[in-house]
Amino acid sequence: METLNYRFEAGQRPLRGMPQLVGVVGSGNLEIMIEPAPLKGACEIEVRTAAVGFGATWQAVMADFHARWSLADARISINDMGATPAVVSLRLDQAAESLTDPSPAGGTP
Amino acid sequence: MSSYLELTARQRIPAMFDAGSFEEFLPPSMRIVSPHLAQLDAAVSFDDGVVVGRGTLGGQLVFGAAQEGGFMGGAVGEVHGAKLVGMLQRAIDERAHAVLLLLESGGVRLHEANAGLIAVSEVMRAMLDVRAAGIPVVAVVGGANGCFGGMGIAARCANTVIMSEEGRLAMSGPEVIETANGVEEFDSRDRALVWRTTGGKHRYLLGDCQVLVDDDVGAMRAAALDAIAAIAPGQAQLTVDGLLAEQAMLERRLRDTQGMSEPMDVWKGLGVPDPAQVPMLEPAAFLALAAQHRATPHTGER
Numbered sequence: 001m002e003t004l005n006y007r008f009e010a011g012q013r014p015l016r017g018m019p020q021l022v023g024v025v026g027s028g029n030l031e032i033m034i035e036p037a038p039l040k041g042a043c044e045i046e047v048r049t050a051a052v053g054f055g056a057t058w059q060a061v062m063a064d065f066h067a068r069w070s071l072a073d074a075r076i077s078i079n080d081m082g083a084t085p086a087v088v089s090l091r092l093d094q095a096a097e098s099l100t101d102p103s104p105a106g107g108t109p
Numbered sequence: 110m111s112s113y114l115e116l117t118a119r120q121r122i123p124a125m126f127d128a129g130s131f132e133e134f135l136p137p138s139m140r141i142v143s144p145h146l147a148q149l150d151a152a153v154s155f156d157d158g159v160v161v162g163r164g165t166l167g168g169q170l171v172f173g174a175a176q177e178g179g180f181m182g183g184a185v186g187e188v189h190g191a192k193l194v195g196m197l198q199r200a201i202d203e204r205a206h207a208v209l210l211l212l213e214s215g216g217v218r219l220h221e222a223n224a225g226l227i228a229v230s231e232v233m234r235a236m237l238d239v240r241a242a243g244i245p246v247v248a249v250v251g252g253a254n255g256c257f258g259g260m261g262i263a264a265r266c267a268n269t270v271i272m273s274e275e276g277r278l279a280m281s282g283p284e285v286i287e288t289a290n291g292v293e294e295f296d297s298r299d300r301a302l303v304w305r306t307t308g309g310k311h312r313y314l315l316g317d318c319q320v321l322v323d324d325d326v327g328a329m330r331a332a333a334l335d336a337i338a339a340i341a342p343g344q345a346q347l348t349v350d351g352l353l354a355e356q357a358m359l360e361r362r363l364r365d366t367q368g369m370s371e372p373m374d375v376w377k378g379l380g381v382p383d384p385a386q387v388p389m390l391e392p393a394a395f396l397a398l399a400a401q402h403r404a405t406p407h408t409g410e411r
Contacts, residue, residue, distance in 0.1 A: 001150045001151070001152065018138075019136070019137070019138035021119065021137040021138075021155060021156065024117055024154075024177055024179035024180055025152050025153070025154040025158075025179070025180045025181075026179035026180060029179065031137075031154060031155065033137055033138065033155055035138055048152070048153070049152075050151075050152050077140075077155070079152055079153055079154055079155065080152070081152050
């Protein structure tokens with residue numbers, strides 16, 4: 001297992017509601033817990049993954065996620081069993097959708 | 110139609126209980142994870158693969174649980190089992206109307222060895238304690254991973270087992286039998302054979318499950334409501350008469366199926382005229398056929 005930590009400062013979108021869990025810790029899948037947390041506007045992400053040595057890929061996927069959502073005061077905790085970057089991105093969007101207001105343009109990133 | 114089998118544990122709970130009524134105990138945000146898996150450097154889950162809590166079902170206070178087959182096959186570790194036991198004990202304390210268990214499990218989580226074995230036995234004891242308190246326990250088996258090993262036994266500790274044709278219920282799972290006794294004994298990749306020996310239709314014919322429904326959440330919920338309503342006050346407990354009737358049914362079944370290893374022979378032994386047709390029958394036609402031939406305790410349905 002490998003533990004990776006990311007922190008993105010100065011997010012714009014706060015979360016509302018109770019902590020949510022999406023996904024399942026199964027082969028090629030992951031679970032993501034998202035919860036509001038007082039982080040001075042930042043979004044913190046902790047990843048525990050069974051696939052060791054993919055830090056650069058995670059960094060890129062997380063940076064893309066932050067560019068899409070810019071979450072503020074958000075804690076995201078991930079248990080991963082080898083999900084591909086596309087699956088990780090979809091699950092992250094699912095998690096963010098569960099605790100944010102629908103975008104005024106209709107549809108979500 | 111909306112498949113029950115395709116749903117995760119977390120999706121099944123709101124689909125089965127009254128909308129918005131379920132309150133989870135030890136939710137994932139509390140991060141009560143397996144200490145054993147962490148020691149083995151294996152992936153953990155924030156809910157250890159089971160959702161437990163209480164809600165309402167048809168307006169009545171019903172406690173319940175849903176096992177997540179996607180996490181280690183729904184296997185029961187120490188924390189997973191303790192969550193089930195705690196929920197069951199609290200159902201007694203709070204005088205629940207019933208307990209609904211959405212089971213999907215390969216049995217004991219072998220990574221946790223004795224702690225997992227003890228956990229499963231404690232689940233069985235707690236289920237019987239709930240029944241002894243006069244509270245009906247209903248188990249639903251309709252997930253892709255089936256219900257095997259210790260949890261297969263636990264399912265049969267319930268008052269009523271509800272299955273879909275796609276559900277599977279047994280002691281040793283197909284791969285376990287093949288590993289222990291060889292492929293000549295049981296080919297775990299022969300899916301038709303696997304379903305003939307463990308699937309919902311076989312279990313219904315043999316009297317191991319009391320209700321067979323379509324793989325549909327609405328049908329499952331309706332069956333759970335009916336099953337709870339069908340158990341009259343004072344009928345949830347294990348009784349000597351009930352156990353004797355069950356024993357007589359098992360003896361008769363053993364006698365009727367002596368020396369048979371192929372389920373179609375067993376069905377023929379039960380009197381089914383054309384057993385080869387059974388796997389292909391539509392639900393309504395199958396239930397009509399099964400009504401004439403399935404094994405049930407002689408003193409009536411438990």
